[in-house]
Amino acid sequence: MTQIALLGQVPPDVLAALKGDATLVDANELATMVPDARARIALGLSSAMAGAGATVLDLLPGLRRIASVGAGVDAYDASDLPGRGIELCPTPDAMTEDTAEQAVALALALLRRVPANDRFVRQGEWAEARAPLGRRLSGMRVGVVGLGRIGAAAAGKLAALGCEVSYTGRSAKDVPWRFMLQTDALAAAVDLLVLTCAGGDSTRGLVSAEVLDRLGPEGFLVNVSRGSVVDEPALIAALEGGRIAGAALDVFENEPRPDPRFAALSNCILSPHAATSTRENRTGLIAAIRGHLGLAAPHMPAPHAPA
Missing domain, CATH: 3.40.50.720 (NAD(P)-binding Rossmann-like Domain)
Known part of the structure; x- marks a missing residue:
């Protein structure tokens, strides 16, 4: 055998x-x-x-x-x-569709406040007040960081939902979306930043405090790539201080025990690296x-x- x-x-x-x-x-x-x-x-x-x-x-x-x-x-x-x-x-081909779909699912859950509205109903708040307004994904400016298999699939799904897609990567590709060389410039130009790039030393801390500040207080972040791509202390500080509107994370620097400060953030959706769990x-x-x-x-x- x-x-x-x-x-x-x-x-x-x-x-x-x-x-x-x-x-x-x-x-x-x-x-x-x-x-x-x-x-x-x-x-x-x-x-x-x-x-x-x-x-x-x-x-x-x-x-x-x-x-x-x-x-x-x-x-x-x-x-x-x-x-x-x-x-x-x-096994990249086996992972592409599910990870791209998870990026869209997290974006919708974050923008339309799906987990927050669930808590709102369960905790009896609906009888006392109206739920806060969410955001519409269709028509939103979306930046995809890393246009490999997963990034391209996610960009295609987001474009089909009516998003205006831009992207960054090592070089421009033959795709119908706008290419921007620098991540910070991309963050400044979009409402939603979706991370689908590879991990490793070349992308460690790519989404820094500066990038988050360029994304701004009305901007959202979705990460389905690697936790190492984000400077997590900077992200926590940005979420705590309202310097970005919210984040949805499927990956973390320390798995399966992410920084416990994430759990206290009402403007952050947490997922247990489950993009391909289908x-x-x-x-x-x-x-x-x-x-x-x-x-x-x-x-x-x-x-x-x-x-």
Whole structure:
């Protein structure tokens, strides 16, 4: 049976979908294996959040491919893997639609005050007052930071809803939306800033206090990229001080224990890195992971014939 080294934390449902077709070797077991046995392991599995460190890779001289759950690659050392002869295989296609959809869902929830209005009704305030006004997404000026697969999909959905879309990235693309080179200039030109860029050192703290000030007291922020892209203390200060109108965050610098000050903010929607938590995602993700690992597609029972 094919052996697969588990190099980092992987969702339990993905692991369950592989058991029975492969032998999954936990990273803690590798150190106890004899060197020849370790050297025969050619396949590894990890995730975009966990990556694979040099210490565990040193134990696997025969490793040739890593299947990675997720679109991001910033947790891996891109300069180290080729020298080891290792191919990294992430799963961006499986993540695109759900993450783009989550960006739109968070934007609508934030602007139309969906969680706040739910609390308003549950707490009995409706009988005493009218709920505060929200904002209409249609017609809003939206800036997308990072126009890769996810950014382009999110921009397309937002444009279809009537938004005026602008974007920033490494370079202009052949798309119908306005390109702006600098993130701070983009923030100053829009009402809603949506973060869909990659993580890593190149984007760490990209959304700084200055960018938030350019977004302004009527501006909103949605982040479905990486928590590291935002200077979180600056964001908390901006939300507390009303220097931006609100934020909706699916990702945080410290997961799964984000800064507790976020929980006290009524103008901030918090989501547990759940952009890709759909059944449809899991179907595509598991198929992609199995393909990267050279495993046959799982047998699906035939649908029942109509009565």
